[in-house]
Each structure stands twice: as structure tokens, then as C-alpha cells.
Amino acid sequence: MIRDWLTKKFTLLIIPEANRQVRRLRLPAFWLYAAPGIAGIVLAASALLAANHAALLHSRDALAADASAAQDALSATVAAKDAEIAKLQDEVVRLSQEAEAFAAKMAELRALEREILALSGEDDVPTAEAARADGDAVSVLSANVGGEFVPVDADDALRLSEETRDAIAAMNGEAERLENALQEALKEAERVAYLRRITPSIYPTTSTQITSFFGYRKDPFTRKSAYHRGIDFGGSVGDPIFATADGTVSRTGYERAMGNYIYVSHGNGLETVYMHLSKTLVKKGQKVKKGEKIGLLGSTGRSTGPHLHYEVHKNGAAINPKPYIQHQEG
Ligand SMILES: [Zn+2]
Structure with a gap:
């Protein structure tokens, strides 16, 4: 029966278009039954390969995506580091x-x-x-x-x-x-x-008119040579008299020759004296500032008319006041 089936043949006629020869294929009957099976196997294998291929393609894409993501992350890190370095360099500069x-x-x-x-x-x-x-x-x-x-x-x-x-x-x-x-x-x-x-450095009066200098001169009363121990400034009775430096009032009072007088001690061995005042405005021991009004100009004592007799003492001795009024301030 099987042998019979194997040896049994069938004929396949292939009929092309007109004017062509008809072709005849004689095949064992076995193929008639085996062909669909083989075709089925081939189809199944193809389907399997296709599925496999699809899976491979998919995993390849996934790997590529992973690699790309890793590359992106690395690029981002490098860029961040570059930016950081650039920032640090800017900072250093x-x-x-x-x-x-x-x-x-x-x-x-x-x-x-x-x-x-x-x-x-x-x-x-x-x-x-x-x-x-x-x-x-x-x-x-x-x-x-x-x-x-x-x-x-x-x-x-x-x-x-x-x-x-x-x-x-x-x-x-x-x-x-x-x-x-x-x-x-x-x-x-x-x-x-x-x-x-x-240090005395200013005029003791508003007037800068000097009527008598320091040193030897003819005495205005006796007309004989005498030593003038200070400088006389002209002015009017009641004109303000200023302390010529910061200091402390060391003496005030009245004497026949000096009239109303004020002594101001400035430390550093310096003392200034103001004579013939019409009025004394300060008391002994009072602290005074340079330029402060301490009395009023007058003509008391041994005086021929309104003026201030001004002396500068250095370590107790009268010296020429001129150098102490050379530099006018303010
Ligand atoms: Zn004088």
C-alpha cells in the first residue's frame, strides 16, 4: 500500500499563454501530500525567524537608546564640568x-x-x-x-x-x-x-594796626629811651580782646602801670599778657580757647589813649610777640 503510494505518480500540466508549448511535470503522488506539510513547516519556521528577528531588532534599538542616553548623560556631565572650570577660571581672573x-x-x-x-x-x-x-x-x-x-x-x-x-x-x-x-x-x-x-598765632584785637613795636623806644611819658616789653595795638574802647591760643587764665587784676590785665598760660613755657583793658571777662583758673573773647580794649593804667599792650612770655621772660602773630589763621 505505502510502496504503491510512493510509486504512484501524478501529472502537473503547466499551460502558458497562447502559442507556447504546454509543459508537463510528472511527480510522485507522495509530493501531493508532503508539499502542504513542508510548506507549513517552512511557514512556521519563517514566522519563528521573523519573530526572533523582530525581538532582536527591538533589543538592538533598546541598547542603542541606552547607549545614546548614557552618551547624553556623559556629555551633560562633561559640559557641566567645563562650565564649572570656566567659572572657576573666571573667578580666579x-x-x-x-x-x-x-x-x-x-x-x-x-x-x-x-x-x-x-x-x-x-x-x-x-x-x-x-x-x-x-x-x-x-x-x-x-x-x-x-x-x-x-x-x-x-x-x-x-x-x-x-x-x-x-x-x-x-x-x-x-x-x-x-x-x-x-x-x-x-x-x-x-x-x-x-x-x-x-601756640599764640593770631591778632589779639580786631584791629591789626600796630602803634608801638617790641624793643627800645622813647617812652611816651618821659620821652627817654626805654625798653618796650610788648606790642601795642590801636583800637577803640570796648573793642573785643581775644586769647591768642588755648590756655588757662593764670592771673587777672588791676595795677597802676598795667591797668586791668589778664595773664593766660598756654603750657609749653608760653604765657600771653593783655593790658590796659576797660573790662576783664574771665576769671583766674578759667580755660579759654584760641580766639575766645576774654576782655574789652581800654586805656586803664599807664596809657596815653585806647590801645592793647600785648606781651608774650617764654619761660617767664618777655620775648618779641611778632613771630607769634605772623601766621594769620582763618
Ligand atoms: Zn605797650
């Missing part, structure tokens, strides 16, 4: 510029310090050395920063940051020295200002 500005400020302060010391008459700072120090502080930075300079790599930025740090450390030391020096200068300026306040 900014700091170095600030340090440079600071150095310039310090140089200005040192110049100011020298001016102050020169005014106080105490030029302790050797100018050449200070000028060199100024130059150094500025040149250290000028060599490394400037309008066109931008650090191109990490080494440059690192070097710049180290130099900036050193420059700032140096300037901190300099600032401390300067602070001390300025405090000394302030003390000195205060001492000078105090000396100015206690």
Missing part, C-alpha cells in the same frame, strides 16, 4: 583683578601716609624704598592679569590663583603695617594740632 585694584589702593594709601608724615614733619618712611615697594606690589600682578589675558588651561588658572593668593597675603601684611603707621600718623597729627592750638 576676577580675584586677581580685585587683588590688583587692592594693590593700587594700597599704593595710594602709602602715598597718603607719606604726605601725612611729611606734614607732621616726621618722614620716617624712606621714599625710595616705599616707591620700590609700591612698584613691586603692582608689577607682580600687572605681569599676570590685564584686559586681554584669559587663562587658557588649568595650569594658567592654578598659577594665577597661587600668585593672587601670595599677593593678597603680602598685602594683608602691608595693610597691617599701614594701619599701625596711620595710627601713629594720626597721633602725630593730633599732637601737631594740639601744639598749634596752644
Whole structure:
């Protein structure tokens, strides 16, 4: 029966279009039954391969997507790092510029310090050395920063940051020295200002008319040579009389020769005396300021007419008041 089935043949006629020869295929009957099965297997295998292929394609896409995401993340990280580095480099440049500005400020302060010391008459700072120090502080930075300079790599930025740090450390030391020096200068300026306040330097009267100078002259009463111990200022009775420096009233009173008088002690061995007053406005022990009204001009005592007799005493001896009224203030 099987053998019969295997040997049994069937004929397949292939009929093309007209005018062509008809082709005849003789096939074993076996194929008639096997062909659909084989076709089924081939179809199933194809379907399986297709499914497999689809799965492979899918996982390849997934892998590619993963790789792309990882690449994106890496790019983002690198970009962030680059941005961070750029920011740090900008920061270093900014700091170095600030340090440079600071150095310039310090140089200005040192110049100011020298001016102050020169005014106080105490030029302790050797100018050449200070000028060199100024130059150094500025040149250290000028060599490394400037309008066109931008650090191109990490080494440059690192070097710049180290130099900036050193420059700032140096300037901190300099600032401390300067602070001390300025405090000394302030003390000195205060001492000078105090000396100015206690040193007679202004006219004791509103009138600047001098009617008699210090030294030998003919006495207005006896017409004989006599020693004039002060300076006489013209004026009218009642004109204000000013203390010529800060001080303390050491004596007031009336004497036949001096008339109404005031002595003001200024410390430093100096004393001023005001005579022939019509009125005394201060009391012994009272503190007075330079320019303060202490009495009124008059003609009391040994006087030929309204005037102020003004004396300056140095360590108890009358000296020429002229140098003490040379420098008019205000
Ligand atoms: Zn006089």
C-alpha cells in the first residue's frame, strides 16, 4: 500500500499563454501530500525567524537608546564640568583683578601716609624704598592679569590663583603695617594740632594796626629811651580782646602801670599778657580757647589813649610777640 503510494505518480500540466508549448511535470503522488506539510513547516519556521528577528531588532534599538542616553548623560556631565572650570577660571581672573585694584589702593594709601608724615614733619618712611615697594606690589600682578589675558588651561588658572593668593597675603601684611603707621600718623597729627592750638598765632584785637613795636623806644611819658616789653595795638574802647591760643587764665587784676590785665598760660613755657583793658571777662583758673573773647580794649593804667599792650612770655621772660602773630589763621 505505502510502496504503491510512493510509486504512484501524478501529472502537473503547466499551460502558458497562447502559442507556447504546454509543459508537463510528472511527480510522485507522495509530493501531493508532503508539499502542504513542508510548506507549513517552512511557514512556521519563517514566522519563528521573523519573530526572533523582530525581538532582536527591538533589543538592538533598546541598547542603542541606552547607549545614546548614557552618551547624553556623559556629555551633560562633561559640559557641566567645563562650565564649572570656566567659572572657576573666571573667578580666579576676577580675584586677581580685585587683588590688583587692592594693590593700587594700597599704593595710594602709602602715598597718603607719606604726605601725612611729611606734614607732621616726621618722614620716617624712606621714599625710595616705599616707591620700590609700591612698584613691586603692582608689577607682580600687572605681569599676570590685564584686559586681554584669559587663562587658557588649568595650569594658567592654578598659577594665577597661587600668585593672587601670595599677593593678597603680602598685602594683608602691608595693610597691617599701614594701619599701625596711620595710627601713629594720626597721633602725630593730633599732637601737631594740639601744639598749634596752644601756640599764640593770631591778632589779639580786631584791629591789626600796630602803634608801638617790641624793643627800645622813647617812652611816651618821659620821652627817654626805654625798653618796650610788648606790642601795642590801636583800637577803640570796648573793642573785643581775644586769647591768642588755648590756655588757662593764670592771673587777672588791676595795677597802676598795667591797668586791668589778664595773664593766660598756654603750657609749653608760653604765657600771653593783655593790658590796659576797660573790662576783664574771665576769671583766674578759667580755660579759654584760641580766639575766645576774654576782655574789652581800654586805656586803664599807664596809657596815653585806647590801645592793647600785648606781651608774650617764654619761660617767664618777655620775648618779641611778632613771630607769634605772623601766621594769620582763618
Ligand atoms: Zn605797650
